[in-house]
Amino acid sequence: MSRIGCCTEKNYFSDALNLFVETQWLYNTPVTDLLTSGSLDSFPQEWLSILQTLENEQINDFVAKKITKPEWSESLKDFVAKCRHIDRLPSINTVISAKPPKNFQTGLSYKKQHEIVHLAHLIHAQCAPKKIKVIVDFGAGLGYVCQLLYYLYGYRVLGLEKNEANVTRARNRQTKVYPDSLAHVKYKCCDLTCNSVETIESILHNEFAESSNVCFIGLHACGDLSVHASKIFFKMKTAQLFILIPCCYHKLSTSESTKLNTSTEKQYFNYFPLSNHLKAAIVNSNIDIGFFLRRPFLRLACQEPADRWNDMSIQTHSNHAFYVLARALLQLYATTNGFSLKKRTQRSTRKSQCSTFETYVKESLNRYILEPKTEKKIQEQGLQLNLDTYEKNIIDLWKDHRNKLKIVEIYTGLQLMLQAPAESLVLQDRLCWMHEQGLEATIIPVMNKQLSPRSYALVSRKR
Numbered sequence: 514m515s516r517i518g519c520c521t522e523k524n525y526f527s528d529a530l531n532l533f534v535e536t537q538w539l540y541n542t543p544v545t546d547l548l549t550s551g552s553l554d555s556f557p558q559e560w561l562s563i564l565q566t567l568e569n570e571q572i573n574d575f576v577a578k579k580i581t582k583p584e585w586s587e588s589l590k591d592f593v594a595k596c597r598h599i600d601r602l603p604s605i606n607t608v609i610s611a612k613p614p615k616n617f618q619t620g621l622s623y624k625k626q627h628e629i630v631h632l633a634h635l636i637h638a639q640c641a642p643k644k645i646k647v648i649v650d651f652g653a654g655l656g657y658v659c660q661l662l663y664y665l666y667g668y669r670v671l672g673l674e675k676n677e678a679n680v681t682r683a684r685n686r687q688t689k690v691y692p693d694s695l696a697h698v699k700y701k702c703c704d705l706t707c708n709s710v711e712t713i714e715s716i717l718h719n720e721f722a723e724s725s726n727v728c729f730i731g732l733h734a735c736g737d738l739s740v741h742a743s744k745i746f747f748k749m750k751t752a753q754l755f756i757l758i759p760c761c762y763h764k765l766s767t768s769e770s771t772k773l774n775t776s777t778e779k780q781y782f783n784y785f786p787l788s789n790h791l792k793a794a795i796v797n798s799n800i801d802i803g804f805f806l807r808r809p810f811l812r813l814a815c816q817e818p819a820d821r822w823n824d825m826s827i828q829t830h831s832n833h834a835f836y837v838l839a840r841a842l843l844q845l846y847a848t849t850n851g852f853s854l855k856k857r858t859q860r861s862t863r864k865s866q867c868s869t870f871e872t873y874v875k876e877s878l879n880r881y882i883l884e885p886k887t888e889k890k891i892q893e894q895g896l897q898l899n900l901d902t903y904e905k906n907i908i909d910l911w912k913d914h915r916n917k918l919k920i921v922e923i924y925t926g927l928q929l930m931l932q933a934p935a936e937s938l939v940l941q942d943r944l945c946w947m948h949e950q951g952l953e954a955t956i957i958p959v960m961n962k963q964l965s966p967r968s969y970a971l972v973s974r975k976r
Contacts, residue, residue, distance in 0.1 A: 523790070523794075525599075525601070525941065526790060526791045526794035526795075526938075526941075526942075527794045527797065527798055528595070528598060528599060529599045529934065529937075529938045530794060530795065530798050530800055530802070531798075532595045532596070532599050532931075532934060533805055533806065533810065533931075533934075533935070533938075534800060534805055536592070536927075536931060537804075537805040537810075538552055538555035539552070539924065539927055539928050539931060540809055540810060540813045540928055540931060540935075541805055541807065541809050541810070542777075542809065543809065544837055544840075544841065544925075545840055545841055545844045546841070546844060547837070547838075547841040547921065547924070548838075548841045548842060548844070548845040548914065549841070549844055549845050549848045549849075552924070553917060553920055553921070553924060556920065556923075556924070557586075557588060557589070559586040559588065559589065560586065560588070560589050560592075561920065561923070563585050563586060563589060564589075564923045564926075565919055565920070565923065569825075569826070569827045569830065572822075572830075572922075572923070572926060573822045573823060573824065573825055575926070576819050576822045576926040576927075576929055576930055577819050577820055577821075577822040577823045578823075579593050579596065579597060579930065581593050592927075592930075593930070595934075596930050596931065596933070596934050599934035599937060599938065600933040600934045600937050601937045601940075601941055602933055602936065602937050602940070602956065602958075602969060603956055603957070603958050603969075604958065605958040605960075605961065605962060605968070611630050611631070611634065612626060612630060613626050613629060613630045613661060614664065614665075616690065617629070617657070617660070617661055617664070621657065623964075624964055624965055625657065627960060627961065627964055627965060628732060628733075628960060628965050629657045629658050629661050629732070630661065631959050631960045632658060632730070632732050632756075632758065632959060632960075632970070633658060633661045633662055633665060633666070635756060635957065635959050635970060635972075636648065636662060636728065636730055636756055637662075637665070637666045639728070639754055639756060639972065639974075640668070640728050640754060643726070643753060643754060643974075644726075645726050645727065645728045645753060645754055646667075646668060646669060646725070647668065647669045647670075647671070647717070647721060647723050647725065647726075647727045647728070648662055648668050648669070648670045648671070648727065648728045648729075648730055649670075649671045649673065649713060649717070649727055649728070649729050649730070649752075650670060650671065650672045650673065650730050650731065650732075651673055651705065651729060651730070651731040651734050651738060651739075651741075651742045651757070652673070652674060652675070652731050652732070652733070652734045652735065652738050653672030653673060653674045653679075653683065653700060654674060654679055654683070654732075655679055655682055655683045655686060656672050656683035656686065656687065656698070656700060658730070658732050659672040659683075659698050659700070660687065660691050660694060660698060663691075663694045663697050663698050664691070664694070667697075668697075669697050669698070669721055669723070670697070670698045670699070671699050671701065671713075671716060671717060671720060671721070672698065672699065672700045672701070673701055673703045673705060673713070673716075674700065674701070674702060674703070675702070675703065675704045675705070675738075676702075677702045680700045680701070680702045683700045684700055687700070699716075699720045699721075701716055701720075703716070705738065705741050705742070705745070706741055707740075707741050707744040707745065707748075709741070709745055710745055710748045710749045713745065713749065714749065714751070724751060725751065726751055726752075726753040726754075727751055727752055727753070727754075728752075728753065728754040728755070728756065729742055729745070729746050729752055729754070729755045729756070729757065730755075730756045730757060731756075731757040731758065731759075732758055733758055733759070733760035733761075733967055734757055734758070734759050734760060735760055735761040735764055736761050736762075736763075736764030736765050736766070737764075737765055737766050737783065737784060739757055739759035739760075739943075739971075740765075740784040740787065740943070742755070742757055743755065743757070743943065743946070743947065743971070743973075746973065747947075747950050747952065752975075753974060753975050754972075754973075754974050754975075755971070755972065755973040755974070756970055756971075756972050757970060757971050758959065758967055758968070758969065758970045758971075759940075759943075759967070759971065760815070760967045761815060762785070762811040762812075762814045762815055762936075762939050763808050763809075763811040763812040763814075763815055765782045765783065765784055765785055765811060766782065766783045766784075767780055767781060767782055767783070768781050768782060768783045769781040769803075771803070778807075779801070779803030779804060779807070780803055780807040780808055781802070781803050782811075785806070785811070785939065785942065786802075786942050787942050787943055787945075787946040788942050788943070788945035788946040788949055789946075789949055790945050790949070791942045791945065810935060811935075811939070813928065813931060813932055813935045814932065814935035814936040814938075814939050815936075815966075815967070816928075816929065816932045816966070817929070817932070817966050818929070818932055818933060818962050818963070818966055819926075819929040819930055819932060819933065820962060820963050821929070821963060822926065822929065823963075830922050831918070833922065833925065834918045834919065834921045834922040834925075835870075835918065837921050837922075837925065838914065838915070838917060838918055838921045839870060839873050839877075839911075841921075842907070842910060842911055842914055843874075843877055843881070843907065845910070845914075846903075846906065846907050846910055847883055850883075850906075851885060851886055852883040852884060852885060852886065853883075853884050853886050854881045854882075854883065854884075855881065855882045855884045856880065856881060856882075857879070857880055857881065857882055870908065870911050870915070871908060874904050874907050874908060874911075875904065878900055878903060878904060883903060936969075940956055940969060940971065943971060944956060944971065947971070947973050951976060952973045952974070952975065952976070953973060953974050953975075953976055954971065954972065954973040954974075955971075955972050955973075956969050956970070956971060956972070957969070957970045957972050958970075
């Protein structure tokens with residue numbers, strides 16, 4: 514377990530703000546705009562001179578394990594040290610070796626099986642000592658966790674879900690596969706807000722005639738939902754335990770946005786920052802967070818962890834660098850020549866068919882329309898007449914940029930090193946808010962984060 518005393522570590526939030534101001538060139542634009550924005554030109558030359566010489570195993574160790582050498586530049590070592598300092602996420606405990614029962618494995622990916630069985634284990638370990646028998650699942654989806662909690666431990670579970678289609682599917686699945694749970698596991702369509710205490714209490718009373726203590730849970734509660742659940746927990750007297758794994762921070766609702774130019778806007782969010790301590794640090798720093806703690810920052814906090822680079826092969830690195838640079842170059846060509854890229858199909862360019870850049874371009878031009886920004890619509894016939902010209906020009910442009918492949922992969926690695934500090938800042942802000950409300954709260958690692966990247970649970974209990 515890990516707990517930060519937000520009142521005793523007053524410099525943490527200020528240090529985090531300084532790190533992300535300094536490194537916004539690494540994350541503050543989409544990777545498709547790497548070339549358009551000139552992000553690669555922001556690389557400190559002294560960093561490149563070191564990192565470009567590393568062998569595959571060395572670059573993996575640098576990113577995944579933050580291994581540096583004494584002779585490296587002070588600014589690069591300082592970057593690594595700051596990443597370590599801001600990353601307050603606890604180390605993953607030894608993950609239990611368990612699988613869900615066979616009737617829970619059908620139709621579920623190994624990742625999903627791993628997630629529901631480990632979360633259920635944590636919930637029971639926290640609920641049993643407090644003799645809690647009723648659980649409310651926020652964002653229940655298709656009800657996998659709800660059913661498992663009843664099947665393994667006998668809890669009564671209320672699954673609340675915004676999507677009515679998911680509620681219908683969960684009920685149909687329950688009737689077909691788990692009919693013995695019908696009296697014990699209930700699903701309700703409910704669009705929750707911070708003011709949903711009475712709604713939940715009413716549903717609990719109607720479904721279970723229940724007024725005793727309950728536990729709130731959520732697996733990958735998306736966007737605002739995780740914050741709404743926290744505030745409902747604080748307000749609702751019978752809610753005694755809170756166990757929630759948040760997800761999709763970038764889907765938090767905005768409170769304000771201001772367009773700066775055609776590609777950038779200042780953004781502020783309703784529930785980030787959340788704690789008074791982070792808000793105070795922002796005021797004291799005199800920094801406008803609307804410029805850099807934007808949606809790209811929250812998306813960074815949701816990326817895969819740097820651990821994914823442990824033992825990554827040369828070929829995997831090469832493939833990744835190719836597709837990132839190729840897509841960025843397509844964007845550069847479109848932007849430079851006054852086009853916007855519009856998908857013809859829902860799927861992006863298929864990597865399996867793109868062994869060379871020439872095949873990548875052909876496939877891309879079959880899947881995207883280069884639409885002039887000055888027109889609302891482009892005629893398909895006119896596009897077809899220009900495809901050969903577009904293809905030739907894009908291939909020529911590639912020749913000018915293909916030497917950046919290794920730089921792109923180094924850029925990706927540095928960005929990954931910021932992922933844990935970014936997620937840590939978001940979660941520490943929420944943890945600090947809970948402490949400010951007088952709640953006991955901690956962060957507990959639940960899952961293998963290489964398998965399930967959003968693997969940390971906020972666990973809170975009433976004093």
